[in-house]
Amino acid sequence: QVQLQESGPGLVKPSQTLSLTCTVSGGSISGGGYYWSWVRQPAGRGLECIGRVDTSGNTNYNPSLASRLTISLDTSKSQFSLRLTSVTAADTAVYYCARVRGYFDLWGRGTLVTVS
């Protein structure tokens, strides 16, 4: 079955760039008409949708993050990526990648990114 796996540094310095990759295995990243998305969750707090990308590379971003954010898709590698610039301690969170068909029907396990 389809699985998602996040990867990337667990520690990023303030003002630097946070980069994460989600690898999709067990199925096609370009079939089914899905979006592919990033969601984050600071410790003890709720879920925030960061943004999403479709299989044509079209993106929608959370307006509060849009000026610092890039989400991209690499179908040849079955991966999609997150790049968040100029990070601060407020960006410390568990970051999840997820498959989206309006609702989020498949999630990665999540990866903790600490800005310090």
Add this chain to the structure above:
Amino acid sequence: DIQMTQSPSTLSASVGDRVTITCRASQSISRWLAWYQQKPGKAPNLLIYKASTLESGVPSRFSGSGSGTEFTLTISSLQPDDFATYYCQQYNIYLTFGGGTKVEIK
């Protein structure tokens, strides 16, 4: 931006109780609403989509209702495995989550 407001933020209940969680949208979202369960240290798990459609494999004690701006998630008879945090999420315009409702043991 569509804002999603859940109530209560915390709910204390016992095994066997009927539990209802409410989610309100700041504008009409038709029936484009999903519900998730999240346990500590785990990713959220989809329970319900399109306001009332049960995801495959989800126990039938979970049900959803509502349309427009007001929605409910009901657990008909709370089980030990159901103590968790629940989130609603709208997908009418972009994607936004409610603040969550923690269901804890009374």
